[in-house]
Amino acid sequence: MVTLEDVARHAGVSLATASRVLNGSSRNVGRTMRERVEKSAAVLGYRTNVAAQTLARGASNVIGLVVHDLVDPYFAALADGAMRAAEAHGHMVMVGTTHRDPEREIAYVSTLNAQRVRAVLISGSRVTDPDVTSRLRVELDRYRESGGRVACVGQDLLGVGTIAPANREGAAELARSLAALGHTRFAVLAGPPHLITAADRSAGFAEALAGLGLPEPQVIHGPFDRDGGYEAVQEVAGATCVFAVNDVMAVGALAALRSRGVRVPDDISVAGFDDIGPLRDLTPSLTTVRLPLAEMGAQAVELALSGEEGDEPRVVPVECEVVLRESVRPLA
Amino acid sequence: MVTLEDVARHAGVSLATASRVLNGSSRNVGRTMRERVEKSAAVLGYRTNVAAQTLARGASNVIGLVVHDLVDPYFAALADGAMRAAEAHGHMVMVGTTHRDPEREIAYVSTLNAQRVRAVLISGSRVTDPDVTSRLRVELDRYRESGGRVACVGQDLLGVGTIAPANREGAAELARSLAALGHTRFAVLAGPPHLITAADRSAGFAEALAGLGLPEPQVIHGPFDRDGGYEAVQEVAGATCVFAVNDVMAVGALAALRSRGVRVPDDISVAGFDDIGPLRDLTPSLTTVRLPLAEMGAQAVELALSGEEGDEPRVVPVECEVVLRESVRPLA
DNA sequence: CTGTTAGCGCCTTCAC
DNA sequence: GTGAAGGCGCTAACAG
Numbered sequence: 001m002v003t004l005e006d007v008a009r010h011a012g013v014s015l016a017t018a019s020r021v022l023n024g025s026s027r028n029v030g031r032t033m034r035e036r037v038e039k040s041a042a043v044l045g046y047r048t049n050v051a052a053q054t055l056a057r058g059a060s061n062v063i064g065l066v067v068h069d070l071v072d073p074y075f076a077a078l079a080d081g082a083m084r085a086a087e088a089h090g091h092m093v094m095v096g097t098t099h100r101d102p103e104r105e106i107a108y109v110s111t112l113n114a115q116r117v118r119a120v121l122i123s124g125s126r127v128t129d130p131d132v133t134s135r136l137r138v139e140l141d142r143y144r145e146s147g148g149r150v151a152c153v154g155q156d157l158l159g160v161g162t163i164a165p166a167n168r169e170g171a172a173e174l175a176r177s178l179a180a181l182g183h184t185r186f187a188v189l190a191g192p193p194h195l196i197t198a199a200d201r202s203a204g205f206a207e208a209l210a211g212l213g214l215p216e217p218q219v220i221h222g223p224f225d226r227d228g229g230y231e232a233v234q235e236v237a238g239a240t241c242v243f244a245v246n247d248v249m250a251v252g253a254l255a256a257l258r259s260r261g262v263r264v265p266d267d268i269s270v271a272g273f274d275d276i277g278p279l280r281d282l283t284p285s286l287t288t289v290r291l292p293l294a295e296m297g298a299q300a301v302e303l304a305l306s307g308e309e310g311d312e313p314r315v316v317p318v319e320c321e322v323v324l325r326e327s328v329r330p331l332a
Numbered sequence: 333m334v335t336l337e338d339v340a341r342h343a344g345v346s347l348a349t350a351s352r353v354l355n356g357s358s359r360n361v362g363r364t365m366r367e368r369v370e371k372s373a374a375v376l377g378y379r380t381n382v383a384a385q386t387l388a389r390g391a392s393n394v395i396g397l398v399v400h401d402l403v404d405p406y407f408a409a410l411a412d413g414a415m416r417a418a419e420a421h422g423h424m425v426m427v428g429t430t431h432r433d434p435e436r437e438i439a440y441v442s443t444l445n446a447q448r449v450r451a452v453l454i455s456g457s458r459v460t461d462p463d464v465t466s467r468l469r470v471e472l473d474r475y476r477e478s479g480g481r482v483a484c485v486g487q488d489l490l491g492v493g494t495i496a497p498a499n500r501e502g503a504a505e506l507a508r509s510l511a512a513l514g515h516t517r518f519a520v521l522a523g524p525p526h527l528i529t530a531a532d533r534s535a536g537f538a539e540a541l542a543g544l545g546l547p548e549p550q551v552i553h554g555p556f557d558r559d560g561g562y563e564a565v566q567e568v569a570g571a572t573c574v575f576a577v578n579d580v581m582a583v584g585a586l587a588a589l590r591s592r593g594v595r596v597p598d599d600i601s602v603a604g605f606d607d608i609g610p611l612r613d614l615t616p617s618l619t620t621v622r623l624p625l626a627e628m629g630a631q632a633v634e635l636a637l638s639g640e641e642g643d644e645p646r647v648v649p650v651e652c653e654v655v656l657r658e659s660v661r662p663l664a
Numbered sequence: 665c666t667g668t669t670a671g672c673g674c675c676t677t678c679a680c
Numbered sequence: 681g682t683g684a685a686g687g688c689g690c691t692a693a694c695a696g
Contacts, residue, residue: 001478003673014683019675030681045474048446051392052673054383055688062426062447070415073610076408083402083429092443094394094426097415111424114380115394142377146333226613248610255613278405278580281558281587283615335689346667351691362665384689387672 002044011040023048054116059147063301064112066096066105068124072225072248073276074293078123078153081297089305091118098124100224102132109139119149119304123297125197125224126155133157151304153296155196161303161313163296167197167273168204170289170320171243174271175208177322178241182331183269186217187239189232189249191224198224201245201273217243226252233257240268240331247272247279247288254282254327265329275323284326291320334378343372355380386448391479395633396444398428398437400456404557404580405608406625410455410485413629421637423450430456432556434464441471451481451636455629457529457556458487465489483636485628487528493635493645495628499529499605500536502621502652503575506603507540509654510573514663515601518549519571521564521581523556530556533577533605549575558584565589572600572663579604579611579620586614586659597661607655616658623652 008018013033021029021037029037040046054060063086067075083093094117096108105122112120120143126133137158140150150160178186188205191198206217218239222232229249233256236242244250250272257264264270264284275290296318303316340350345365353361353369361369372378386392395418399407415425426449428440437454444452452475458465469490472482482492510518520537523530538549550571554564561576561584568574576582582604589596596602596616607622628650635648 001673004675005673015674016676016683016685017681020682023674028681033682047442047474049387049673050447051383051386052688053675055381055387055690056673056675058675058688060383069412070402071405071408071412071609073403073405073408076403076405079427080401080403080429083427092426092428092447094424095411095415096424097412110379115382115424142379146379226610251610251613258615277403278558278583278610281583281614283590333689337689347690348668348692349666352666355690360665365666381689384672385691387674388689388691390672390691 002046003049004046006044007037007040007046010044011036013037022046023053058116060116060118061090062092062094062115062117063304064094064096064108064115064117064120066098066108066112066120066122066124068098068100070095070097073278074246074248074274075123077277077293078297081294082121082301083297084294085298085301089301102127102129102136106132106136106139109136109143113139113143113146113148117148119151119301121151121153121297121300121304122158122160123153123300125195126157128194128196128199147309149304151300153300155200156315157196159313161307162315163300163303163318164315165291165296165318166320167200168207170291170322171201171204171245171273172208172211173320174243174273174289174322175205176212177324178243178269178271178328179209179212179214181328183241184214184331185239185241186214187236187242188217188219189229189242189244189253190219190221191228191245191249193221195224198245205243225249226255229253230256236268241328242268242270244270244272247274247276247286250286250288250327251279251282254284254286265327269328271328287325287328288323289320290323291318334376335381336378339369339372339376339378342376343368345369354378355385390448392448392450393422394424394426394447394449395636396426396428396440396447396449396452398430398440398444398452398454398456400430400432402427402429405610406578406580406606407455409609409625410629413626414453414633415629416626417630417633421633434459434461434468438464438468438471441468441475445471445475445478445480449480451483451633453483453485453629453632453636454490454492455485455632457527458489460526460528460531479641481636483632485632487532488647489528491645493639494647495632495635495650496647497623497628497650498652499532500539502623502654503533503536503577503605504540504543505652506575506605506621506654507537508544509656510575510601510603510660511541511544511546513601513660515573516546516663517571517573518546519568519574520549520551521561521574521576521585522551522553523560523577523581525553527556530577537575556581558587561585562588568600573660574600574602576602576604579606579608579618582618582620582659583611583614586618596659601660603660619657619660620655621652622655623650
């Protein structure tokens with residue numbers, strides 16, 4: 001293993017000088033020495049030992065990202081955006097997948113703290129259980145006390161900078177668009193009650209309907225994934241339009257309806273939420289609420305990295321946009 | 333920032349003892365001291381400084397994963413499998429996304445080397461350009477010389493342990509299955525010529541047709557992504573069955589056909605390759621060749637971590653399985 | 665079983 | 681502009 005010292009010796013300069021030219025210091029080094037060092041480094045095949053650098057500097061150049069499930073295109077898109085932004089700052093991204101277990105979210109923050117990552121990004125819905133939320137907060141606070149930066153994508157419940165999608169408003173807007181098409185009887189595939197994102201979308205939708213004087217939607221709970229949508233839609237009764245609180249569930253719903261010979265949108269309309277890229281080519285194409293996922297990931301990086309140590313955490317609202325597509329049709 | 337020394341002092345023991353109880357050492361420590369240390373650590377909120385640990389141990393506990401594009405479900409699934417396996421070993425995963433630029437693959441290996449990661453996983457198709465391949469090899473060799481482990485998912489061209497999907501055979505098998513259904517005139521959406529995965533699948537398909545005495549397929553090159561499939565399929569002329577060398581391209585092809593009012597499978601059959609999970613609910617459901625993506629990711633981790641320093645690199649073949657679904661229909 | 669003591673590789677003030 | 685030297689937090693011999 002080639003060390004800085006090897007390079008310095010080979011170049012006939014001091015360790016300090018070698019350090020200054022090889023690892024971005026603000027100090028100036030003379031042309032001659034600089035070139036000698038660079039050449040020696042190249043010849044010997046020197047690679048900075050980031051661990052040593054991190055130890056000496058007290059700050060690393062990696063960003064930790066905690067997601068629920070990388071296979072879910074929602075998080076893949078978020079991660080992609082975060083990685084692009086991180087790279088622009090010269091950082092790498094370390095990913096932790098909780099597979100939807102909130103306890104592992106806490107464990108990851110601890111692990112990332114141990115890694116002394118530059119920043120931690122928490123993404124995905126918060127849960128209603130105040131106990132896990134507060135334990136996560138404790139862990140995050142501990143991390144921040146030692147200089148760590150944190151940002152969250154989702155609900156502003158952690159006392160940290162947050163990229164906050166307008167789930168409630170987006171769902172409400174969707175409800176109004178759907179109602180404008182003549183629908184009055186709705187069903188909501190609402191996901192699990194303990195997931196706040198799901199609950200917000202469901203509530204926003206219902207509130208908008210109430211605001212229009214329409215009857216309450218039929219609310220069906222279930223898992224937040226494809227199979228959850230598949231199962232939940234079986235219980236729909238009497239609705240002309242189904243709102244799945246995320247696109248992945250909507251896909252499951254479409255599959256279930258198709259398998260039962262129910263035509264979408266002829267027999268029933270379906271809408272989702274998120275506007276997942278890889279799902280754009282579904283047939284029928286899915287009416288949904290678009291969230292700029294990649295951007296949100298990038299924003300989270302910027303938010304975490306920006307600002308001073310003691311700043312009040314900022315909350316950055318993210319607007320959604322209703323996208324009407326084939327899976328919904330106007331009611332005669 | 334609480335250090336091991338703080339904990340040791342607080343517990344009234346030596347640094348060594350504290351280290352032994354807190355950071356998995358094989359050495360034994362007496363009940364009393366052990367408990368005192370654990371309590372102090374908890375009270376003070378101690379978190380191991382992994383950078384210091386890595387420096388002292390000369391080995392980190394993170395695994396580097398290089399992918400082409402995380403948003404591509406192929407890589408998301410691979411990454412998921414790798415992360416699960418890594419976690420079983422107590423490792424975390426750092427992801428680098430090349431966005432399909434081979435140069436960045438090389439750069440990432442260098443960066444991951446600097447991080448002194450425990451292992452590097454290279455995934456995604458190799459390219460035909462011998463220059464970039466050899467430069468990547470040089471970088472990998474440098475890393476391995478300093479004790480790094482490497483595994484590759486794809487073609488065995490890097491001189492490292494490799495998880496090698498049977499692209500050629502899988503495509504050949506698919507060709508035979510399709511031919512058995514009565515198809516004789518095929519088109520292949522072949523992706524870019526420089527991507528070996530694409531080339532292998534295309535070649536395997538053509539060879540199998542030749543072996544059956546069938547005419548050569550129409551081969552259409554283009555990008556390896558959704559839009560590539562969309563564009564390429566427009567040039568298809570006279571085929572009754574189209575083979576897109578990956579599922580994502582097949583989705584693009586389906587979209588293009590639909591937009592032109594061409595019905596699948598009634599007017600033309602379409603097949604893909606990979607069996608991407610989130611695409612299973614497409615209509616019509618996609619005939620494809622299944623690859624156990626998550627498993628492959630996990631296998632890559634095991635392969636990289638296993639074996640002795642100087643072992644001959646192993647090549648682990650991965651079999652594919654043809655999955656016939658609705659997008660293909662027997663020819664009258 | 666427990667403590668002492670060198671480093672691990674690099675950064676960074678402080679002199680020159 | 682350049683060099684010398686202490687220290688970042690932890691581990692792993694080596695003694696006791």
